Amino acid sequence: MKNTMKLTEYLKYLSIGIGFGFVLVKSEVVSWFRIQEMFRFDSIHMYGIIGLAVIVGMISVQLIKRYNMTDVNGNLISIPAKDSSQVTRYMVGGSIFGLGWALLGACPGPMFALLGSGLTVMIVPIAAALLGTYVYGVLRPKLPH
Amino acid sequence: MDLLYEPWPWYIAGPVIGLTVPLLLLAGGKMFGVSANLRHTCAACTFGKVDFFNYDWKTAGRWNFTFLAGSVIGGFLAGHVFANPDPINLSSATIADLQALGIRDFDGLVPDDLFVWSSLGTATGLTVLGLGGFLVGFGARYAGGCTSGHAISGLSDLQLASLLAVFGFFIGGLLMTYLIYPLIL
Numbered sequence: 001m002k003n004t005m006k007l008t009e010y011l012k013y014l015s016i017g018i019g020f021g022f023v024l025v026k027s028e029v030v031s032w033f034r035i036q037e038m039f040r041f042d043s044i045h046m047y048g049i050i051g052l053a054v055i056v057g058m059i060s061v062q063l064i065k066r067y068n069m070t071d072v073n074g075n076l077i078s079i080p081a082k083d084s085s086q087v088t089r090y091m092v093g094g095s096i097f098g099l100g101w102a103l104l105g106a107c108p109g110p111m112f113a114l115l116g117s118g119l120t121v122m123i124v125p126i127a128a129a130l131l132g133t134y135v136y137g138v139l140r141p142k143l144p145h
Numbered sequence: 146m147d148l149l150y151e152p153w154p155w156y157i158a159g160p161v162i163g164l165t166v167p168l169l170l171l172a173g174g175k176m177f178g179v180s181a182n183l184r185h186t187c188a189a190c191t192f193g194k195v196d197f198f199n200y201d202w203k204t205a206g207r208w209n210f211t212f213l214a215g216s217v218i219g220g221f222l223a224g225h226v227f228a229n230p231d232p233i234n235l236s237s238a239t240i241a242d243l244q245a246l247g248i249r250d251f252d253g254l255v256p257d258d259l260f261v262w263s264s265l266g267t268a269t270g271l272t273v274l275g276l277g278g279f280l281v282g283f284g285a286r287y288a289g290g291c292t293s294g295h296a297i298s299g300l301s302d303l304q305l306a307s308l309l310a311v312f313g314f315f316i317g318g319l320l321m322t323y324l325i326y327p328l329i330l
């Protein structure tokens with residue numbers, strides 16, 4: 001990839017992001033209440049959203065792979081596989097993330113969409129998440145993966 | 146115009162969120178994942194002093210920062226310009242449960258009992274906003290992705306690693322909901 005991005009490239013990702021932020025709020029995925037409801041299994045709402053998102057994503061990814069599709073710039077789309085042998089990392093890291101997800105009621109996307117909606121206090125969890133990321137980076141060599 | 150103000154049902158919102166995956170792949174072969182931006186930000190701020198953050202974050206992250214900026218704008222449009230004036234149609238069981246834990250405000254997307262600046266002066270508010278954010282950031286990087294990178298992108302690509310991570314998300318989430326949250330609130 002070139003070291004510079006053209007304006008049209010920025011606009012492309014900006015518009016997909018706008019759509020993503022919009023639907024996150026309109027679907028109430030950003031709501032602390034919806035996350036509490038999800039972990040209590042009191043509504044289909046969050047499960048329906050995640051389930052259908054995965055089905056749509058899965059069909060598209062399989063089509064992209066099967067037909068060796070290229071992106072709009074003509075480059076072949078390749079998706080790197082994740083290393084599923086690192087079971088500890090996914091289970092322990094995932095559980096720590098889950099503790100935070102239920103506590104804060106927001107994962108990274110919603111944190112930023114909520115900030116955009118005018119909830120300025122979201123700066124605090126965003127800063128805390130940056131600190132958490134940093135601490136992981138420092139401790140990484142000592143953690144089991 | 147009602148469509149812009151009203152909340153979207155799950156069967157509309159789910160497929161629209163799922164479309165983010167092929168749109169980013171077709172736009173430039175990018176894998177949808179929001180929490181990578183947190184790592185790129187650390188990389189931008191640590192000047193190569195920590196191995197994990199020593200890479201060309203501009204090349205790796207420029208598209209994703211742009212996407213993230215779009216998400217903030219999308220949040221502004223949907224949550225401010227076209228904000229839904231009505232409370233969330235939450236299940237009555239959850240409302241009763243949360244009321245029993247002391248939540249009083251059910252008017253917006255998040256309860257004013259916790260998501261206001263003054264709540265930082267309380268142990269509960271500081272735990273939810275500060276510790277909650279910290280665990281999300283730490284856990285996402287430890288697990289190699291968050292809800293978007295694992296639950297949506299990874300499962301879409303049938304990655305076993307992502308399925309394990311999603312199991313982890315629920316182990317942690319259920320522990321918090323049933324065992325820890327009742328102690329905090």
